[in-house]
Amino acid sequence: MANMMLEMRNITKRFPGVKALDNVNLQVEEGEIHALVGENGAGKSTLMNVLSGIYPYGSYEGEILYQGEECRFSEIKDSEEKGIVIIHQELALVPYMTIGENMFLGNERGLRYGINWEETYTKANELLNTVGLREPSRTLVKDIGVGKQQLVEIAKALAKNVKLLILDEPTASLNEADSRKLLDLLLQFKKEGLTSIIISHKLNEISYVADKITIIRDGATIETLNNKTDDISEERIIRGMVGRELIDRFPKRSESHIGEIGLEVRNWNVYHPLYHGRKVVDDVSFHVRKGEVVGIAGLMGAGRTELALSIFGKSYGTNISGTLLIDSQEVNLKNTRQAIDKKLAYITEDRKGDGLILDNPIRINTTLAKMDKVSKNGIIDKDLEVIAANDYIQKLKTKCTSMEQVVGNLSGGNQQKVLVGKWMFADPDILILDEPTRGIDVGAKYEIYCIINQLVAEGKSILLISSELPELLGMCDRIYIMNEGRMVGEVMKEEATQELIMGQILKSSKGV
Ligand SMILES: Nc1ncnc2c1ncn2[C@@H]1O[C@H](COP(=O)(O)OP(=O)(O)OP(=O)(O)O)[C@@H](O)[C@H]1O
Ligand SMILES: [Mg+2]
Known part of the structure; x- marks a missing residue:
């Protein structure tokens, strides 16, 4: 039997008003690609944030065993030291820095006598080569597309001697060709012994790369499917995710x-x-x-x-x-x-950049594009705002604690729903x-398609x-x-x- 690399036992994580994770269990074997799937707001990113120490020990219940030893990370640096590296749902590269600078940010070469740029760029070029990116490491990040940025993130992880790579929706903004390239890279790294956890809503990709698939629903583990023994077709995964057939x-x-x-x-x-x-x-x-x-x-x-x-x-x-x-x-x-x-309305592909005000609640974001619909004589009528926000939360089945929840705390997919609601409200x-x-997620996509048809x-x-x-x-x-x-x-x-x-x-x- 292969070695168990990671075991997360009975993880429970609460936020004010929500239990985002409720006794979740996850077991990852060394050398496998393990997929984590579930609807928007199911708790996937939260689980990975617990693992990487972003939510420190003490802020959750349960235990984490990594390579046989119990871990109590208090910050992300602690998990990185052990070779656990997470690439987040929203890319975090600094646009006006070079690829090389980004790759070694917080992990600089030759610190004692200042940064060794020669070493930085040579090493960066080597790693870019490993991920198949032919772009000089002195190029500014803003000048390369998202597909390439994603590869830079992976090269950056490799620079940290990664043993367990976590990718949270790495292909969400990639086209099919770039996605395939990235998945093939993961498969290649797997041959070289790397263990990875991948989160994705693109279920065809999951069927393509995953050895095992853990399905999470409403903060609880539903099941783990093994590609050797179980059906891991998209239909089967969907059934686990949403609890019913989606015809x-x-x-x-x-x-x-x-x-x-x-x-x-x-x-x-x-x-x-x-x-x-x-x-x-x-x-x-x-x-x-x-x-x-x-x-x-x-x-x-x-x-x-x-x-x-x-x-x-x-x-x-x-x-x-x-x-x-x-x-x-x-x-x-x-x-x-x-x-x-x-x-005319334009629903942006960049919801964080210019779609939503992240530190404002759903209520305010919903009416943002058409405030005159909820104001009288220039004064906002909160009752009208409440009605509007509630209406779209229900129509789009947005998962939130209430309309007062700050948009930045919603899961990625649910932020997208708020954005769609905002523009529908503008009529x-x-x-x-x-x-x-x-x-x-697949279910919510269906809802959005229904709205388009309507x-x-x-x-x-x-x-x-x-x-x-x-x-x-x-x-x-x-x-x-x-x-x-x-x-x-x-x-x-x-x-x-x-x-x-x-x-x-x-x-x-x-x-x-
Ligand atoms: N900082 C926070 N404060 C309050 N609630 C939060 C916070 N972060 C996450 N949540 C809530 O926890 C739940 C799980 O969110 P999470 O981001 O883990 O979902 P997800 O499975 O990654 O979804 P998606 O597929 O949309 O990215 C959601 O209900 C979300 O609103
Ligand atoms: Mg997420």
Whole structure:
């Protein structure tokens, strides 16, 4: 029998008003990839924070045995000394530092006589090589994409002599190709003896990499599945997670009533805000009808978010040109306020950056985009706020202690739900959804899809940007394909397949 690397016994963790973990047990054997799955708010991140000492000994009940010895970590440094390294759900690299500096932050080379930069960068390059990232370690982190940043995080973990690597939703913001690369890297490290724990809502990836899967529901361990002896299909995992069969991933839409054009964009051009010579959106034209869900497929960096933001009151880019029509009327939206007034909404992919006020409660965040709906003569009516917040908590099944819970304390997926609620409350006619289900569990995804269907049934226009092709194929009436700032194709629902879309993207790439 393989050696037990980690045993977490009867872990109970309370926050004011919530028992986030209730007697959770987790056993991880040396050299395996162990997946932790469960719905949003189930307690996955909390369990890993207990393990890594972020929640110190004494703030939880139960015990942690690591390599046979009981651990009582009082801070993250203690667990790192033992080779336990956690890569968090939200990446934590410093954008204006180099890759090398980030990798050795808090773990600097040659401290006694000052930092040894030569050693830092040589060692950094070696480790980047190990994770298959061909990027000089003197590059600033802000200049590389999220896929590469994730690899830097792993290289950083390797710099700390990691023995047990914990990855909390490492592929949430990665496209399929980058995700696969990362998972293959984990499999390669496994061969070399590394043990890892991975948290993910992408169940196909879990089936792909995991040796064992522990399912957590409402802060309690439900079961552990072993890929050698159990069925670890997505359907089986879902049954454990939600406690029932989920027959369809995408809700059926009642008869569609596609009407007039709601949003039209003609010959849209956008330049980079800092590098003015760089065109980010190149002569893009498209339209979305009322009652229609239109997707935009594309790889990371295709310019989809930049396109959406530049339309949404010029919130990105410089030297923007082109024509924007709402209900066939030409409009010039100079800022987000004007965009919201024209009943346009943009649900950001970056909920922490510019979507939510994290230290404010759900109640306040819900009405943020449309305060005049809850105020009279400029004074906010708290009763109206309460009604609105409650309404969306129920509609979206947001897991929280109450509407007064601070958004920053919600689990990642539940923060996303608050963001969706905020924009639904603004009652827009045209919604641009940018990766709306990132980090959201399968059940909650279904809820969000139901809401999309309900919105189009009411005649709203929906533009859906997503890196998950199955999501676009399952939800859209029509899909545009964008690559390197240009629209390179358009497919109707009936003819759309993953192969067709990927084929068009590759065909249009420069140099191919
Ligand atoms: N600092 C905190 N204060 C209060 N409650 C918290 C805090 N951190 C987490 N919680 C609560 O504990 C529960 C578990 O949260 P956790 O972040 O562990 O969920 P998760 O399984 O990681 O979910 P997700 O898939 O959405 O990331 C949630 O109900 C959350 O609201
Ligand atoms: Mg989490």
